[in-house]
Amino acid sequence: MQERGEHSMKAMQFEVDGPMTWADATDPVAGVGEVIVEVAAAAVNRADLMQRAGKYPAPAGESDVLGLECSGTIVELGEGVTGWAVGDEVCALLAGGGYAERVAVPATQLLPVPEGVSLAHAAALPEAVCTVWSAIRELPEPDAGELALVHGGSGGIGTMAIQLLRALGWRVAATASARHRGLSAGLGAEIVIDYRSEDFVEIVKAATDGRGAGFVLDVIGADYLDRNLDALALDGVLTVIAVQGGTRAEVDLRRLMQRRVTLRAMTLRARPRTGGRGSKAEVVRQVRERVWPRFAADQLRPVIGATVPLAEAGRAHELMGSPEAPGGKLLLVR
Numbered sequence: 086m087q088e089r090g091e092h093s094m095k096a097m098q099f100e101v102d103g104p105m106t107w108a109d110a111t112d113p114v115a116g117v118g119e120v121i122v123e124v125a126a127a128a129v130n131r132a133d134l135m136q137r138a139g140k141y142p143a144p145a146g147e148s149d150v151l152g153l154e155c156s157g158t159i160v161e162l163g164e165g166v167t168g169w170a171v172g173d174e175v176c177a178l179l180a181g182g183g184y185a186e187r188v189a190v191p192a193t194q195l196l197p198v199p200e201g202v203s204l205a206h207a208a209a210l211p212e213a214v215c216t217v218w219s220a221i222r223e224l225p226e227p228d229a230g231e232l233a234l235v236h237g238g239s240g241g242i243g244t245m246a247i248q249l250l251r252a253l254g255w256r257v258a259a260t261a262s263a264r265h266r267g268l269s270a271g272l273g274a275e276i277v278i279d280y281r282s283e284d285f286v287e288i289v290k291a292a293t294d295g296r297g298a299g300f301v302l303d304v305i306g307a308d309y310l311d312r313n314l315d316a317l318a319l320d321g322v323l324t325v326i327a328v329q330g331g332t333r334a335e336v337d338l339r340r341l342m343q344r345r346v347t348l349r350a351m352t353l354r355a356r357p358r359t360g361g362r363g364s365k366a367e368v369v370r371q372v373r374e375r376v377w378p379r380f381a382a383d384q385l386r387p388v389i390g391a392t393v394p395l396a397e398a399g400r401a402h403e404l405m406g407s408p409e410a411p412g413g414k415l416l417l418v419r
């Protein structure tokens with residue numbers, strides 16, 4: 086029998102820009118307030134590809150194994166954990182460690198598997214739901230007929246954003262590539278804009294009698310800043326959550342003032358575990374209370390583009406980086 090802390094589990098190991106291998110790793114130990122989850126499935130995020138390329142290291146003190154979300158069964162409770170029991174089926178928001186047989190998780194980052202969702206599919210939820218919720222939780226209630234524009238409406242984030250904004254009463258327009266039009270439309274986007282061949286500003290303006298979108302969720306950054314401001318209605322909110330199109334852009338502050346723009350930007354992984362409104366614990370608590378019931382109400386569902394065995398995660402990374410990426414989330418199952 087092996088002692089805890091010895092090489093007694095498998096996890097995905099990688100070297101920067103090298104291949105990934107499913108190899109022996111040190112079993113995690115449950116710290117104070119943590120549980121050990123036996124992983125059933127994990128999901129791929131673009132951040133995993135960046136971490137693998139050496140551009141997005143794990144935050145200090147967190148596991149350097151890839152994997153920002155997983156689902157599975159609690160097999161051990163650390164000191165001071167209440168409200169959870171060994172045997173509970175959960176999904177978890179992680180700062181790392183999901184591409185493994187077992188992972189230590191702060192109990193404050195656990196969520197129950199939502200009603201109507203399988204244990205494996207629940208792995209595709211924590212990162213997308215917590216990110217989207219963080220980005221929209223401060224929005225005012227939409228006026229009747231008010232439009233939100235979701236960029237990347239076919240991706241893991243966008244497919245969840247479309248559903249949640251619809252559930253909150255927004256009309257939704259989404260950008261996506263032409264081959265993913267049906268995916269975004271099927272989730273409730275009434276307008277799907279091919280970002281390669283169509284002008285989203287023109288289309289959003291036409292759909293709102295010239296007013297523009299009350300909210301824009303952006304994953305492109307610098308390349309879209311100017312056009313996002315053009316697409317925004319008076320008093321609109323632009324929230325940037327990714328910079329796939331660059332980090333630096335110039336902005337005319339007078340234009341922001343005149344249009345009464347709220348410009349926000351956020352990231353989830355770097356948030357502290359606990360400690361107030363911005364913490365992961367608080368985001369997860371709100372998600373459980375405000376978002377989770379919407380799965381049972383059939384307003385939300387995980388969108389799984391492809392499923393790959395966890396030990397072959399490299400194939401899923403290739404797929405995510407390829408022009409054939411299927412849309413939705415890529416799931417890694419044990």
Ligand SMILES: NC(=O)c1ccc[n+]([C@@H]2O[C@H](COP(=O)([O-])OP(=O)(O)OC[C@H]3O[C@@H](n4cnc5c(N)ncnc54)[C@H](OP(=O)(O)O)[C@@H]3O)[C@@H](O)[C@H]2O)c1
Nearest residue numbers: 131216237239240241242261262265280326327351352353
């Ligand atoms: N701030 C945070 O805390 C946080 C958390 C999670 C994720 N993110 C970031 O958010 C971004 C989206 O994540 P994801 O999981 O949805 O990634 P994903 O599944 O890989 O999706 C990427 C999306 O971007 C779309 N896209 C690519 N170029 C575009 C363009 N020029 N205009 C509009 N859309 C474009 C793709 O559309 P097609 O596939 O249809 O071409 C796809 O929908 C990533 O950069 C990720 O790192 C940030």
